[in-house]
Amino acid sequence: MLCLAQCCMSASASMVPLEESELSDVSGSGLALGFEDLRVVMSPTGYIEATGANVLPNLPYKRADARWYGVSLTAASSAGGDGYHFDGTPCVSNDISCPISAQGFLVPNDNPLILRVWDYQGTSSSGRQYLRRDGTGTDVPTVLELLFPDWHQPLKGAFWGEIAVGLDQGIAAEGGTASGHYLQSLTILDNVSLAGTNVRWMQFDQRTNPSAVSDTTFGLTANLRITGDMRFAVNQAEGSENRLGMVPSFTHREGLYFTDVDTFLPLGSLHYQALIGDQVPGGGDFILELTGIPNVEAVWQDFYAHAPGVATHLGYERNNRPERYGETHGHWRIGDQDPSTNTCMSPGNCPGQSGIVFRSAGEASTFTVFSDRPSENINAWESNCTGADSCNPPPRLDNPRNSTAYHQVNLGDVNVEGILMQQLRITTCSTVNGAC
Secondary structure, eight states: OEEEOOTTSOTTSOOOOOOGGGGGGOOOOEEEEOOOSBOEEOOTTOEEEEOOOOOOTTSSOOOEEEEEEEEEEEEOGGGOSOEEOTTSOBOSSSSTTOOEESSOBOOOTTSOEEEEEEEOOOBOTTSOBSSOTTSOOSSOOEEEEEEOOSOOOOEEEEEEEEEEESOTTGGGSTTSOOSSEEEEEEEEEEEEEOTTOEEEEEEEEOOSSTTSOOOEEEEEEEEEEEEEEEEEEOOBOTTOOOSTTSOOOBOSSOEEEEEEEEEEEEEOBTTTBOEEEEEOTTSSOEEEEEOOOOSOHHHHHHHHOOOTTOOGGGOOOSSSOOTTHHHHSEEEEESOSOGGGOOOOSSSOOTTOOSEEEEOSSTTOOEEEOOOEEOOOHHHHHHTEEETTEEOOOOEEOOTTOEEEESEEEEEOEEEEEEOOOOEEEEOOSSSTTOO
């Protein structure tokens, strides 16, 4: 369903389809995109590939090839309904172990995606304030943006992969027993939400020196907000083909799980930092760059978002941070940050775990868990040194919780705060000699 709506209405107002006679009164402020029962499902043998090149015999390298098969985007397990594996057999239950749902997902028409043009206050690369907080300003640049809703039905994404090393003909030797090593794997993303994600396109000033001549181009910024769970598995069920290019069947439980994942990654900031593309002269290579921060004090103050009244050289405060800190600084969390859900320290199924979890193929199968680390005894470190510049590895300290009889183990949570991307430049090097 596609609705045309005035997107400047208050957040509490509902969007409704317009009759043709009403279209003449619409300002064209944006498009409201509400998708119902939308599914994207590739054939389980359809793939995206990255192929390597044959390596000369006298080099210490081996050719590597990779394929990603059956990419799908369907409804998450919370939507209910049936699910099935890549080989078409039904799932035991439509949960994180089930790659494809029989249902589509929904972006509701009362909380749709929005595609519109908009004017935003912000700081230019030269430090100019384009738009004041009272809404007035001159020469304000227009931004084209795609806004994801603040809620949508959770999504499920999945694919199965194949990586081969040392195959002379690459993965093209599918369906047989080619010489070399290969591994087939399953990746499932479940209960995924993109709520709050936005992508913006704008005219961007590339200059980093305010006195330089203006050099404008097409720029993109993106605030990526992603939450959900992930499973990565390699254990195939009994009777699975386990041959190159043949659809495998994976067991229901085994794998590495990341639960309660919460990611926010800001790529660029409106008006003074953007993702841009450029070509490498002389061939087909290209440059993808998240531009650097201009050497302008007004830009520093906005980008680094220090607390008011705190000298910038003193760093950040844990409290009293301005709102902009949470807009320019990202985070990456795995787990609910609650130690009580990381208590899987003995054999058993350990239900209700949150964080990074390893599971065996079944409760009848076990694996050995070890998490040793270097000793913290400084004297022990020094006693391993036989000279000023020669030290043996420090002694290791065994974890008393190591076990040979685990069915599942929780490794804990991850919490990375304050991710700040000041500049990123990627250059391809395939066709132009000396491009890198």
